[in-house]
Amino acid sequence: MEKPIVSTLPARQPKRECIFAIRLTEAERSQIEALAQRLKLPDSFMARHIILEAVQHHSRVISGDAELEG
Numbered sequence: 001m002e003k004p005i006v007s008t009l010p011a012r013q014p015k016r017e018c019i020f021a022i023r024l025t026e027a028e029r030s031q032i033e034a035l036a037q038r039l040k041l042p043d044s045f046m047a048r049h050i051i052l053e054a055v056q057h058h059s060r061v062i063s064g065d066a067e068l069e070g
Contacts, residue, residue, distance in 0.1 A: 032047050032050070
């Protein structure tokens with residue numbers, strides 16, 4: 001029996017219209033680029049992913065704090 005063909009195409013990303021500019025040191029930029037290269041991802045994808053993960057984490061922490069106080 002043949003194995004089914006599995007698509008290796010990346011998931012379609014939403015169209016992004018907004019630009020969020022931040023300043024980084026060369027060392028900070030290098031760290032993001034190095035990690036992105038190791039994971040074979042674009043550096044902008046890596047930076048966006050890290051920022052959005054941090055937002056989700058801190059949102060959960062704040063929500064948890066509010067539940068404890070309530």
